[in-house]
Amino acid sequence: MSEIKTNLFINGEFSPGSTGRTFEVKEPSLNETWVHVAEASLDDVERAIQGAHKAFGEGGWGVTKPNERAGFLRGIANGIRENLEELATLESRNVGKPIGDSRWEVNAGAELFDYYAGAISIFGGEMPPVSAPGIDLTFRQPIGVVTCIVPWNFPFLMACAKVAPAIAAGNTVLLKPASYTPLSAIGLASVAQQADLPSGVLQVISGPGGTVGNAMVEHPLVGKISFTGETTTGAEIMRKAANKIARISLELGGKSPNIITQDADVAKAASTSPLAVFGNTGQDCCARSRAFVHESVLDDFVNGFIEATKKLVVGAPLDDKTEIGPLISPMQRQISCEYIKLGQEEGAKVAYGGNIPDAPDLAKGNYLIPAVLVDVQNQMRVAQEEIFGPVLCVIPYKDEAAMIREVNDCKYGLSGSIWSENLSRAIRIAKAVEGGNLSVNCNSSVFNEAPFGGFKQSGIGRERGLYALEAFTEVKNVFIAVDSDFST
Ligand code: NAP
Numbered sequence: 001m002s003e004i005k006t007n008l009f010i011n012g013e014f015s016p017g018s019t020g021r022t023f024e025v026k027e028p029s030l031n032e033t034w035v036h037v038a039e040a041s042l043d044d045v046e047r048a049i050q051g052a053h054k055a056f057g058e059g060g061w062g063v064t065k066p067n068e069r070a071g072f073l074r075g076i077a078n079g080i081r082e083n084l085e086e087l088a089t090l091e092s093r094n095v096g097k098p099i100g101d102s103r104w105e106v107n108a109g110a111e112l113f114d115y116y117a118g119a120i121s122i123f124g125g126e127m128p129p130v131s132a133p134g135i136d137l138t139f140r141q142p143i144g145v146v147t148c149i150v151p152w153n154f155p156f157l158m159a160c161a162k163v164a165p166a167i168a169a170g171n172t173v174l175l176k177p178a179s180y181t182p183l184s185a186i187g188l189a190s191v192a193q194q195a196d197l198p199s200g201v202l203q204v205i206s207g208p209g210g211t212v213g214n215a216m217v218e219h220p221l222v223g224k225i226s227f228t229g230e231t232t233t234g235a236e237i238m239r240k241a242a243n244k245i246a247r248i249s250l251e252l253g254g255k256s257p258n259i260i261t262q263d264a265d266v267a268k269a270a271s272t273s274p275l276a277v278f279g280n281t282g283q284d285c286c287a288r289s290r291a292f293v294h295e296s297v298l299d300d301f302v303n304g305f306i307e308a309t310k311k312l313v314v315g316a317p318l319d320d321k322t323e324i325g326p327l328i329s330p331m332q333r334q335i336s337c338e339y340i341k342l343g344q345e346e347g348a349k350v351a352y353g354g355n356i357p358d359a360p361d362l363a364k365g366n367y368l369i370p371a372v373l374v375d376v377q378n379q380m381r382v383a384q385e386e387i388f389g390p391v392l393c394v395i396p397y398k399d400e401a402a403m404i405r406e407v408n409d410c411k412y413g414l415s416g417s418i419w420s421e422n423l424s425r426a427i428r429i430a431k432a433v434e435g436g437n438l439s440v441n442c443n444s445s446v447f448n449e450a451p452f453g454g455f456k457q458s459g460i461g462r463e464r465g466l467y468a469l470e471a472f473t474e475v476k477n478v479f480i481a482v483d484s485d486f487s488t
Pocket of ligand 1: 149150151152153154176177178179180207208209210212213214217228229230231233234236237250251252253254284285386388414454458459
């Protein structure tokens with residue numbers, strides 16, 4: 001990888017697509033056209049799906065030995081590491097995220113390929129103890145052609161979290177990146193090509209979700225759709241998948257709580273929580289955007305949180321010191337600003353931030369100083385709706401049971417944190433919170449080895465760990481009779 005690749009990756013080759021049409025990709029820190037990327041036509045999608053189908057069946061990918069697949073996955077992991085700086089720079093320029101974050105995410109992508117290279121050798125069927133004279137075996141078999149659709153906030157990491165388990169399990173993959181951020185997915189294709197991944201096992205197809213993405217969902221040869229994005233898009237994909245009973249995994253929106261109890265280490269919670277909501281400029285499905293704070297520690301928490309937020313360096317993505325980059329688009333910044341105004345109209349106060357920085361070197365980008373809203377009540381729209389920008393809502397509470405009811409009074413249930421030095425309290429609250437990924441006395445519980453996914457409208461199914469291999473396989477049951485008289 002040295003020049004930026006912008007073409008479709010179909011059947012092992014980069015090509016501009018049948019119409020030659022392209023769409024423009026910008027850098028959020030400058031808002032200027034950076035590169036033009038190939039836009040797939042429906043004919044290109046058809047060619048990619050037929051190629052993936054052939055690679056799975058005739059090409060034999062579906063029946064390759066686990067250790068052969070593991071070899072390709074390790075090759076991709078190594079290739080990602082060899083190209084880490086280039087991939088991280090692409091990601092930072094394309095998403096606007098700080099280069100330090102991008103380096104971490106690209107390396108985490110490599111670790112996902114390594115993890116599934118190992119995991120596939122221990123993932124298999126069972127021998128259920130059936131009440132019959134014989135041996136019952138279950139097999140885990142690949143689904144076939146699967147579509148993976150990813151959003152723009154963690155483009156490379158989300159792509160790796162889907163592609164690695166899908167191909168480890170023996171499927172062939174159609175990957176659709178978001179139109180804002182197609183470059184690192186095309187970079188992943190380049191790494192896969194260098195690792196000699198067989199033709200058709202990974203197809204990377206850029207183009208609009210409504211047409212290209214839709215065709216990758218509706219096609220009869222696609223047996224599974226693994227989608228990460230907005231809840232409304234997920235619902236539409238679920239309806240379309242229902243028409244052909246396709247398998248689905250959905251990773252959707254969030255409005256996650258950060259619960260600061262009366263016996264929390266408040267100094268630690270306050271000083272570390274800003275990045276749990278403002279990291280990636282708040283464009284994180286797991287953002288802890290509702291802080292439920294016990295009234296006895298409210299002032300200490302809010303003051304400490306604002307102090308730490310003031311120290312966050314808002315700046316250019318490629319500057320090593322930057323901790324908060326621009327939002328992805330002018331529209332995404334506008335949405336955040338409108339929510340801050342709405343919160344004030346609903347009765348909340350801006351205790352810090354929410355303004356556009358006036359530094360001349362940031363003038364062209366979609367920058368916004370992170371906002372802390374206090375005096376928020378849980379039923380306000382600003383506390384219920386996913387903003388996907390750097391806005392924290394602080395909601396004070398007195399009574400634990402009432403607080404838990406409020407935490408759960410939300411359509412989402414993805415993540416959350418609980419801060420308490422009283423472990424019984426922490427576990428009691430963790431068990432009661434409706435959310436798929438909770439952390440106690442820290443800000444994240446996302447690990448390659450552990451399940452990740454949401455309750456309620458935050459999604460269906462789990463990624464990561466062996467759960468992702470389950471999600472990309474079918475279970476087959478086979479009974480072998482050992483008693484010649486047994487024929488039922
Ligand atoms: P989005 O608008 O739903 O788009 C996500 C992806 O779906 C993009 O690749 C998009 O393509 C494609 N798409 C759009 N409409 C489609 C359709 N009708 N058929 C097939 N594909 C379609 O979401 P986003 O704005 O990119 O991402 C932000 C959302 O993702 C937030 O709600 C966030 O919470 C959620 N998210 C969830 C998780 C999680 O793990 N739970 C992780 C990260 C983000 P185009 O770009 O071409 O429109």
